[in-house]
Amino acid sequence: KNQVEQSPQSLIILEGKNCTLQCNYTVSPFSNLRWYKQDTGRGPVSLTIMTFSENTKSNGRYTATLDADTKQSSLHITASQLSDSASYICVVSANPPEYGNKLVFGAGTILRVKS
Amino acid sequence: NAGVMQNPRHLVRRRGQEARLRCSPMKGHSHVYWYRQLPEEGLKFMVYLQKENIIDESGMPKERFSAEFPKEGPSILRIQQVVRGDSAAYFCASSPLSAANTGELFFGEGSRLTVL
Numbered sequence: 357k358n359q360v361e362q363s364p365q366s367l368i369i370l371e372g373k374n375c376t377l378q379c380n381y382t383v384s385p386f387s388n389l390r391w392y393k394q395d396t397g398r399g400p401v402s403l404t405i406m407t408f409s410e411n412t413k414s415n416g417r418y419t420a421t422l423d424a425d426t427k428q429s430s431l432h433i434t435a436s437q438l439s440d441s442a443s444y445i446c447v448v449s450a451n452p453p454e455y456g457n458k459l460v461f462g463a464g465t466i467l468r469v470k471s
Numbered sequence: 472n473a474g475v476m477q478n479p480r481h482l483v484r485r486r487g488q489e490a491r492l493r494c495s496p497m498k499g500h501s502h503v504y505w506y507r508q509l510p511e512e513g514l515k516f517m518v519y520l521q522k523e524n525i526i527d528e529s530g531m532p533k534e535r536f537s538a539e540f541p542k543e544g545p546s547i548l549r550i551q552q553v554v555r556g557d558s559a560a561y562f563c564a565s566s567p568l569s570a571a572n573t574g575e576l577f578f579g580e581g582s583r584l585t586v587l
Contacts, residue, residue, distance in 0.1 A: 390575075390576075392578075397580075397581075398580055398581070399475070399562055399564075399578035399579050399580045399581050400514070400562070400578045401578070402575055402576065402577075405575060445513065445514070459516065459576070461506075461513045461514045461515070461516075462513055463512060463513035464513055
């Protein structure tokens with residue numbers, strides 16, 4: 357069964373600190389993995405999309421890693437800011453398309469940054 | 472460029488009424504996806520549509536729920552005879568390509584349905 361598991365479920369850190377969010381998946385065959393940020397009451401916004409051949413991808417203070425062998429991804433946030441408080445969602449896509457165009461969503465990690 | 476537009480943002484219905492949620496994709500996007508999000512839970516796929524066609528509705532309940540994406544106008548998610556369990560946030564996303572083929576998904580701000 358295609359699944360995406362995220363950890364921790366929630367996290368509280370102090371402003372300025374770094375943190376790492378984890379994503380493990382069993383989706384196969386793999387096409388790509390995405391990280392989204394969802395502010396409370398808003399729609400998700402894409403942070404990164406990674407394909408099989410990509411190990412690391414950065415977007416400002418966000419750095420995503422992907423290990424396709426162990427089926428794990430991480431999202432590292434550097435020098436956290438209050439505005440980083442949000443839910444971070446890992447989404448994995450299966451390939452080829454006849455497996456369905458459904459993307460498999462993780463339940464998200466709720467990050468709260470405190471001053 | 473306008474993003475994905477959803478309306479209404481908030482909708483209150485009594486049990487047994489109908490709810491209609493609208494989604495206008497980004498300009499040039501012909502793929503639309505609907506997702507449901509319950510409080511404290513992840514997004515759950517409901518239906519995937521292209522213009523005038525339902526491609527995949529495997530995530531949508533077979534009764535009371537329907538979706539369309541006409542040649543002209545927005546995509547509509549329709550829920551008939553709503554029940555309290557339908558209370559959720561419904562998100563629409565659009566893509567210029569099939570999202571599974573690395574086409575990036577752009578989400579709307581969601582429509583929050585409350586059933587009294």
